[in-house]
Amino acid sequence: MSTRRLLEQLAREGLVDRDALDEATPLGQRTRDALAGLTGEGLRLQQAGASVSVWLGALLLAIFLVQMEITAVVPVGLAFGAAGLGLAAVLARGPATLLELQLRWIATIGGQVLILASLGEVIGDDESLCVAALVVQAITVWLVRDLAIGVVSVLVGAGALLVLAAELHVGPFGHGLLALFLGTCICGLWVLQAPLAARLGRLWQPLAYALPLAVWAPITIGAGSRREGGDPGGLPMFLGTWAADAVLLSAGWAALSTWLIVQAGRERPELRGGAQRAAYAGIGLTALLGLDTPGLSAGLTLLILGQLRASLNLRLLGLTAVGSFLFFWYYEHGSTLLSKSIVAVSHGALFLLLAGLLRRKAARPRKAQARPLAARIADLRWLSLALALGLAIPGYVVVQKERVLSSGETVLLRLAPVDPRSLMQGDYMELRYALVSELPDVERLAPRGALIVTRDVDDVARFVRVDDGRPLAPGELRLRYAKRGREVSLGAETFLFPEGEGRTLEAARYGELAVAEAGDSVLIGLRDEARRPLGTRLHDR
Template sequence: MSRDRVAALWQQAQARQLLPADAVVPPPETARPWPVALLTALGAWLAAVPLVAVLALAFGPLFQHGGAWLAGGLLLAVTGVILRADGLPLFVEQLAVPLLLTGGASLGFAMFQDLPDPAAAGLLGAVSLLLGAWVRPLWLKACLAAAAALFCAVAIGRLVSPRGAWPLPRPEWLGWHAGVLIWLIAQRACRPVGLRPGWLALATGWGAMTLLGLALSSGMALLTSGTLGNWGSTHGMAWAGGAGGVSAVLALAAAAWLTRAWPLLRQPGAAGVALVMAALAGFMPALGAALLMGAVCLAWARWRLAVAAALAALWIIGSFYYQLSWPLATKAAVLAGAGLLLGLLAWPALRRAAPGQPQPRAALRPARWGAAVSLVAVLAVVNVAIVQKEALIAEGQPVFLPLAPVDPRSLMQGDYMALNFSLPGGVRSVDSASLGSARPQVVAQRDGQGVARLLRVHAGEPLAAGELLIELSPRSGRWTVVSDAWFFREGEGQRWAAARFGEFRVAPDGRALLVGLRGAGLSRL
């Protein structure tokens, strides 16, 4: 797009109050072609490997006598001077980056070894931020600011007294929200757009890491654990104390910020949307902060960070699925009710045509068809899965597997019970390659009561009389039979603690479904 066209669109956006009146067009980028930059960076990093090895041999003995402080400080000082130079060639810039990482790792090792964790994390964050302000490459400023945001959040979280002493869902909640406050102050210093590219790079890096922290600290989002693995707590940041109230207030502040910047939003429908989002934020302590950051980015034309804030908000809403303190039906009702209210609020706005625009009925026909097709697809996928599982329950063979011992500390966690089954030898832990291939199956043999023993991994051989196949499922980095947890209603832990068998329904092709738990002697619980 030509520079004149960009300027014309910018003026139209300001005339419609979509951009602040004092916003200016960002200067054109003069970046190198990415293949050239990639190959140059690759050569520099390969050249840095022997250099870092020589430095490790030279300074290695010093690490045993507190020399990590000296080695890390010297490396950071040298690379800081290099990266401060004007007109730095790309090769030299990339060559300095491994030295910067080596110096930072050395200094971090010394700090965490000799200082308390909060002091070490805070000091390392301050060093990262000072280096970010000192060096000239904008991308490196953003990366160092992101590291500073992470270390500062860790420092504040470690300063918080043990869990339960604060009315917070997790200690890091306060750290990430302090990061949001610092980001807001930095964003104010970056206005108008394009006048302070260095400050803007620092604020962008800090904001991106803060959004990432808000999202990931909320727990796994819906359906992501199947592909990314269950690397975090499934409880996420559930509502606790006043954290939900703070989140709701921040969501209302986000709406007020956008309304002040965009007068077009000063109407009852937009106020209703703000109230719905504030209600959702009350149940999700990290949502309000993400919405506020997104609103500020939209009002101040930080488009890429606004997209990141939207993705973080979607992740946080998806993590609501895993808040085990709520029944699944209640969570579904909350989200469905919020979606219905948002749809009703959006409908009048969709029916009104702006001056000079096509009539809404014709303009919105593709969107309506898309929404209808999406709804039919969602209902089809869900109901096909329901029908398949109901058929498996009705027609599958009843099989009982003895429960193997589990770590007593993880036997009962909240509203679910950890399960473990003794698998035969030859079943390895889950790797990324195996997730895309057929799942392994084990051969089981039932007795007269239906209690089965898992004999071996099936290698395609014919089954003997009385044998059947059971398909394994990946859970938490290992294979198990269907599931490694049994979920129950709040307050029923004592009832299910007597479980000794898992009750399954198994299809002829090995597909299995966990339908219940049985006590000693297969007694019903």
């Protein structure tokens, strides 16, 4: 169906004036003006004109002017900047060629940089500069009648708002309220799109298209920087305690999701009743289970909004927000991994339970026949093979390590620890063994081999020589090594420990290894200066 056909259909139903189809009438002209930049050719032109090369080129030209100290004379800088924005506004008044479209971008970017750089000469603080950036973006959206430039301006404006909030040290709750405010704006713009588009005019599109991208930032970014003890720059969705402010934010996102479901019922009355009640229950339980994780609720709100407005982009944004939130959440130290695990698993179980209930209760035709047993067995056969492979690998490692543990000698190696968090395996210490620094001429070492060590009365290892095949003297032991670049690894350079034991293990001065006859080793634990074991011991030998 073409836009013309659609308008004809609406005219037949009395919803649109027929003049909209007639180019000679004012309404017909308005229709064409509205769609002028959005024809197939217009959209192609927009894509061709908005290239990274042009943006970077414009930025460099503007920086050149700033470097030439044009903005040092503030009125001159402001005049040039205003001229740039004015030129962009004039170029955006009518249909454009590719060159004119690209000049719009160059003039807009150049104008904005010159104005902000000039204002930077007289404005002393970052907060005021953020406000100035917001005002400049608002002026740009108002002046330059170009949808793509409008969208980017709203994005930059939202970025300035977030930076302003950080500069004002509004704290986690303030950032959360800002995210919730943006979320409310997004839901409002899209749920009430028909009346708001008519009321806001050409402002509606840049706001509705750009704000969902802007809210993604406070949902996800910054989680990794939050540390125990509280960081004022941290974000609320990563609060470690069930504080009243986190509850409020979570409830806020749940309220937005509820609004979207209410709207879905209005637009599709068939959804009212059981389906809607189940959705309310799901949203309520999600908020309840994740009181300190409103970031998850925010992602789900975007997802539901995407479905309500049949927008794949919004749905993808919602999924991306949930995925990014989970990633940053893992590295956040405000709450324990155990409590995060409970929250994530309970959410997962709730969703799977709801999916099962939905299948049972939904009034839609289902395949009447049960799946034949032969088909199930065929599926199980292939999956069992994959499962066997999956269990064989860790099984082999377990057997190998248990052998070393049961027959190995205890050796202590002097060390110097530090403590990051591993991808997947939790908190750990990086261990550096003093023994390695005693090795002569590491460059000449074979890529793999064994070191010969002896032990003193406290089992502390002393380096003797690199294994050259000679028989071992009494009291000597082999210890395997492997070269990694210029480093020598003894196979136990990290010690993974239970969450919360980091402080206790700071006293570690020795690594305790079980070393088998062939030189294979297992790191059993850590010991302090007096050789006393530290922390939880997994293998009592």
